[in-house]
Amino acid sequence: MRILLLAAVAVLVAGCQTEVAGQATPTGFVVKDGTLLRFRPVLAALPAGPPSGPAAERQSADPATQRAAAQALDCAADRPDPLDGRDDPALPLVGCDRADGTKYVLGPGFLSGADVSRVAAHPDPATGGSVIDLSFTAEGARTWAEWTGQNVGKQVAMVLKSRVLTAPVVQSAITGGETQIAGKFTLAEARQLARDIAGG
Template identity: 55%
Template sequence: MRILAAVVAVLVLVAGCGSGAEVKDGARLRFRPVLGELPSGVAVGAPGLRQSTDPATQDAAARALACPPGRPDALDGQDDPALPLVTCERLQGNRYLLGPGFLSGADVGSVEAALDGRTGHGVVDVAFTDSGAEKWADWTGHHIGKKFAVVLKSQVISTVTIYAVITDGLMQFTGNFTQAQARQLVREITAG
């Protein structure tokens, strides 16, 4: 088992992910590189354009974005995956500037909730499709030492640093999830 250090939650690679629920709406789930990060805090300035290629516009949007934990994102999965995105982390309220998406829910073959026998915490197993596994291996191979974000409905659910190329097309979200929270995350990811 290889472990990837995470900022918000831990994402580890685990062999033997079972077949679980299919992702029905690929736009709800995206994988994007992390270009910048601001801690949660008071929003400063007027709300700005959250999807721009202009660095000054991106910075202004990040500083003006209010990110109260647990609040749904106004974009709710309607962000353009080809453009950078200024968004929030949904539990702690940190703000991120993310690059264009390199994978989506369409690249995920199955997702399922399980129980980590070592910790007793809930986990979410992810298995990529064959084409998704190829994209994942290529991206991780070219971005060692870089962070990426797992984005659900335009909000960050996890950020991770890549330490090695990952070629088997499997990964697992872990953290302090209860089994109920892991099942809820699977329902959100696989909702159609």
């Protein structure tokens, strides 16, 4: 599925509610722990496939080591991740999307969950699908605008505890602190992704 990252062009649909700690709120999810979520640039993506070769260091700056780590990585959904959130955000990371098995080589983190103020999911009447809205803090919005302006057409991974949740393509520079993730999501899928981005 090709997922797009767009400047937000719509507000929450009236009556759309999600749950936060057992309570319904019309404004979405608040990030629970800003240290768990990291935004990392996608340097390379490898298609899903069984692991091959010996395990390699997943946080190396050496491209050959990164490729070997990606090939050896087991992305099976039922396999625990040995890093499980203990990755160093200042170093590259080899990780995977456990939903579709794609393996990613990611650059150092440039934003964290502390830079996100709120995440919400709602139907998109224009497409008939659903979208996820992210609202950034003032500082996060400045960093996001600068990064997206320099990386149009590239992917950015949202990583929770070393696991890639989504890796949308940046469609344009995103200013103003509001961002929308669009793809072929059902409302249930969009809400689950919003919940995961907020920290589960």
